[in-house]
Amino acid sequence: MTGKDVPGLIEAKDSIPQGTRINVTFLGNEDLEMRVAASKAVLDHGFIPVPHISARRLSSQDQLEEFLGRLQEVGASEQVFAVGGDPAEPEGPYPDSLSVIQTGLLQKYGVKNVSIAGYPEGHPDIDKDLLARHLEDKSAALKEQGLDAVILTQFAFDTDPVMAWIDSVRSKGIETTIRIGTPGPAGIKRLISFARRFGVGANAMIVKKYGFSLTNLMGTAGPDRFVGDLSSLLAADPASGDVKLHFYTFGGLLATADWAREYTAAQS
Template sequence: MPSTPGTHHPSPSDLVRGFSLEMTGKDSPALAEAVGIIPPGTHVNVTYLGNEDLSMRVAAAAAVRSAGFDPVPHISARRVLSTAELDRFLQALQEQAGPSRVFAVGGDPAEPLGPYPDALSLITSGRLEAHGITQVAIAGYPEGHPEIDDATLWKALQDKAAALHDAGFSGSIITQFGFDTAPVLTWLAELRDRGIDLPVRIGVPGPAGIKRLLAYARRFGVASSAGIAHKYGFSLTNLLGTTGPDRFVADLAAALVPDLHGEVGLHLYTFGGLQATARWAVEFDAGS
């Protein structure tokens, strides 16, 4: 991640270098295939999906560590059934993967399945630091959230940032992906105006089929109008083929001002596969 504030725009390579990736608990075979491409020490987030169990998530995090990367396990607050289950998960993670950081998110269930209604409750629970966690990433939504109003989103983000500071955690923000740089830049500027100085990783989809990208966009409430699609580099009238984030990354780098937008890097969503995403990032960095 670029780390020194200044007045110069980062280059596209600067922005991509130090990227993080995301995988599911079922992606360990795909990770093994991509080992020769992903730079050593890369942060690899491991999701916490409803169709996976704790042992699968732990095994995936262990595979990330064994491959020479830095595992960042997700914890979906509303999916955690009890404090005892959270402790079992964190203890197993430490024994098998040794993570120092996690990504704390509220999660999909409308009602919590246990005692943790949101990421803030995880951060303030005392359980993370009890199991060796020193760094916590939280979620950001530059285009808003389909089920949460903006005022509530901003208050939650400010409360979480304050709680991270109070608990002594190093923090960061990972955003939902999008196809348009304009709301990202507006959101970053407001984030800094509100006094939140955490490093931000902007969520970007790696190369993937256009139909697949649009399906994920619908699922997560990401805007994908004809104009936005054209700006990103594809057409809604021709859904065949794949598209990558080259134009998005170049446009974002050209508009970023570190003094205004703070420390910014990229988090790559692997909708088109780990190997293809990592190869794109490495080749983009080299080519830029």
Template sequence: MSPLECDTSPGSGLLKDFSLEITGKDLRDLQQAVAGIPRGTRVNITFLANEDASVRVHAAEVIKNLGFRPVPHISARRLASREELGSYLAALAAVGATEDVVVVAGDPAQPAGPFEDSLAVLTGGDLTAYGVRSVDIAGYPEGHPKIPDEVLWQAIRDKTEALRAQELSYAIATQFGFDAGAVVRWIERLRGEGIDAPVRIGVPGPAGVQRLLRYAKRFGVSSSASVVQKYGFSLTGLLGTAGPTRFIADLQSAIDPAVHGEILVHFYTFGGVRATAEWVRTARAE
């Protein structure tokens, strides 16, 4: 089926196996949204600087008990020692939550310990020792404000090689963005690099426009007038809300599995788990 022949409704294709991202503070919201989220859904747990590891471990346990698949983040530069990483993985293993993880470098400019970047964690041998079987690594379809594009591409190549060498399953989870065209072009280059792993496209869940713009600024995501207009909201309508309907429809119309491979959607909920779950439930029913 060619891209132009694809069903472009938001409920088709891309939403068949979505994932969510929450913080340890979002558990109550997640519990209240359980009925609207398919069992087995992947739920990522962010690695916040102001949260103790026990908060993330507790979140992973709750997520698993709710019938979902916990996917804890590991932030390389926030780890003060290899012992801290081992302790964290051991605690996650104790609640059955190490099979799937996300490994990122993290925001600090200087590492708190021995891990300079995510590659250092991936090659250290700690992950497989604690039962990790699948790893998500980061991708930046619209670039990174502090890292040159070619450095980002080399990082993906290096991490892919390291994961393949350990025979670990892996996928690439992207930063959220507003420009579907940029995402598709990035996927095409990724496939051109010979990287055929599944890609989880980061998408903001429905939220207030001001909140979306704040997060965009925080994470260096382009939010120019032309880009956000494509997404479906105007900078003059700051008091309104915006959802991902147009963005996902644009992706759906452009994605051809024969060319782009396995493409999934990963929702950044930004504290709105119930709103995101309801949006997905409605879109999948259309």
């Protein structure tokens, strides 16, 4: 959710299982008060806030410490998602999430678990080898600092690159829980727009495999086929380790929560 999504959270709260992790974004058009208020709202409604720390949006160490301090004050600092962020040029001393982790400040403000980013299909602006090296470096840094970790990936439409990437991560000895980014149900045009923005494969063959067609952009689509196929592939590959899902709620918190509840009921 974004800092503006508190009304959507309240609308969806009865459809989301208590204790669910809900990420809170760190966008350029949001301010400190919005981010902290949203994280507090998540906590107040019985969920686990995972506020984002966008390294390249931080103008100074003081800003980082102010944010962490405010989160700690409202009881929302135990879990964070350290991510590089969108700006082409860093706005302060932190060019990437690794540099934030290496400050050693996270533990000072009560952080216990840090999510870090994974990119099964790469990143449009970052070299693939550099991404892999940084994932190893961040995993090692968190382990050295005694912090628990989760690898949270960009969303995907295709299970093939996801499974290949999981195998690659595990081959490096990284046993961290992986949460595969999964688009919640949303309009097809909206899904394609996000895919193009973030460099996610969305050609005709891939989206047909996911369960919709590029010739019919007016409809909506859910991740039923993707989740079912991924589940089968993971079950057949014990070496994949602990893998869960992370939903990107492009169609809204309530729509995603309702889909998850209905899908789970159908499977059982």
